[in-house]
Amino acid sequence: TSLANPIVKDIKALSDKKHRDETKSFMAEGLKLVIDALELGFEIRTLVYAKNVKDKPQVVQCATKTVARGGLGLEVSEKVLASITRRDNPQMVVGIFTQRWTNLRDVRPGNGETYVALDRVRDPGNLGTIIRTADAAGASGVILVGESTDPFSMETVRATMGSVFAVPLVRTSVADFLAWKKGAGVRVVATHLAGAVDYRTIDYKTKPVILMMGNEQSGLPDELAQAADKLARIPQGGRADSLNLAVATGVMLFEVRRHLLTLDGAK
Ligand code: SAM
Numbered sequence: 197t198s199l200a201n202p203i204v205k206d207i208k209a210l211s212d213k214k215h216r217d218e219t220k221s222f223m224a225e226g227l228k229l230v231i232d233a234l235e236l237g238f239e240i241r242t243l244v245y246a247k248n249v250k251d252k253p254q255v256v257q258c259a260t261k262t263v264a265r266g267g268l269g270l271e272v273s274e275k276v277l278a279s280i281t282r283r284d285n286p287q288m289v290v291g292i293f294t295q296r297w298t299n300l301r302d303v304r305p306g307n308g309e310t311y312v313a314l315d316r317v318r319d320p321g322n323l324g325t326i327i328r329t330a331d332a333a334g335a336s337g338v339i340l341v342g343e344s345t346d347p348f349s350m351e352t353v354r355a356t357m358g359s360v361f362a363v364p365l366v367r368t369s370v371a372d373f374l375a376w377k378k379g380a381g382v383r384v385v386a387t388h389l390a391g392a393v394d395y396r397t398i399d400y401k402t403k404p405v406i407l408m409m410g411n412e413q414s415g416l417p418d419e420l421a422q423a424a425d426k427l428a429r430i431p432q433g434g435r436a437d438s439l440n441l442a443v444a445t446g447v448m449l450f451e452v453r454r455h456l457l458t459l460d461g462a463k
Contacts, residue, residue, distance in 0.1 A: 324355020391429030
């Protein structure tokens with residue numbers, strides 16, 4: 197019940213990126229997310245749950261699994277949960293998990309696969325929405341190029357609605373990305389407001405696609421734009437200068453999916 201409890205304090209510190217980086221952990225809220233994460237084999241460090249749900253069969257199952265895997269089960273008051281999650285109406289179950297990163301060297305896209313590469317994505321909500329959309333579109337992973345917002349921040353994890361556990365995440369520098377691209381046998385389709393090609397006319401089928409999206413404020417830098425195999429434009433109407441990054445990513449991903457799947461194959 198005490199907010200001064202050292203374990204509780206440690207969990208609260210996860211709202212700070214430095215602490216997440218040091219401990220290589222993050223927090224996910226909600227019973228469904230915790231169940232999904234456990235199913236997907238994510239390492240759970242602590243399961244935090246409110247006293248009033250402690251006898252719920254699914255919570256008991258999660259707690260048993262947590263302890264069996266060497267984690268800690270922590271029964272707390274709603275006040276503590278509200279404080280940990282920084283919410284007035286907190287979820288009754290919260291999991292603390294080990295971050296999972298995929299190394300770019302291990303990314304070897306095969307035919308029919310699509311990855312999203314994001315140049316210096318800044319906004320946590322955009323990143324979370326993109327991870328969720330990549331999951332829904334059947335993409336194989338999200339590659340964060342350059343200094344990016346943290347996919348394991350509370351805000352991003354919330355926006356992914358659980359897809360943070362399903363979509364492999366990679367982080368890399370521009371130089372390493374460009375070096376990897378040379379030998380990966382992929383087609384980099386970069387979206388650009390000055391793109392020469394209508395996004396609907398591109399060949400997304402003959403090679404695995406890396407869909408490259410530019411930074412929210414400044415768009416794609418020349419270095420990345422020049423290394424792309426195609427510069428795609430989504431034709432717009434109206435007066436808006438551009439689409440929101442996550443919306444543009446969604447439009448592109450489902451266009452790629454449309455090219456890859458026949459109607460029979462779509463869910
Ligand atoms: N001021 C920025 C610029 O000049 O590029 C706007 C960036 S936009 C908000 C973020 C990213 O979404 C762009 O870099 C691009 O990758 C993508 N995007 C947005 N609208 C687009 C469009 N109509 N065609 C192609 N890409 C678009």
